[in-house]
Amino acid sequence: EVTLVESGGGLVQPGGSLRISCVASGFSFSSNWMHWVRQAPGKGLVWVSRISSDGSRTTYADSVTGRFTISRDNAKNTLYLQMNSLRDEDTAVYYCARVEALELNSWGQGTLVTVSS
């Protein structure tokens, strides 16, 4: 069974940093592109970032470019999102998702990041 478990969310002040993680199991993690998608409270899903299976290629939404960094450790089956210079509008539940056959076909349960003073 494919499982994605996010962690590391919490309360952080504006301008602060946080790293969230996603541990994968039940599939060959090193073979799949991975994505982060976020959802602000009461709002819809918004794509954030993606990373290739070997970690060599990354892409970001305009709203996070220069502030967020996606990475992965295939030996640990873990996906990361380093978030710097956090803003109020980054408050959201962050989901990791696996791509298979070009689709986001497996999702985690999410981790809540709250940016507030």
Place this chain on the structure above:
Amino acid sequence: QLVLTQSPSASASLGASVKLTCTLSSGHSNYAIAWHQQQPDKGPRYLMTLSSDGSHTKGDGIPDRFSGSSSGAERYLTISSLQSEDEADYYCQTWVPGIRGVFGGGTRLSVL
């Protein structure tokens, strides 16, 4: 600019059918999309991929009650024999090729 447009809400009675719509912006009518379901307080769940010709491939374990169809720039998700657990938010999603993902605003389905 690639935009996916969904109605904010829909409702239908228990046991009935409902058809949700996702509209692709001008110039993108040939794009395939995916449908995702998000039940209250849960992570999203992949339902299916839907091509411009109406062919669709469903995710593992998705019931036959869920089907997709297409007409021009519109992509549809039809849910038949509605059950209480179908009450959820439904999102369509596609890709700007090689660049980023794009989601529609979502449709909240109420089962009466």
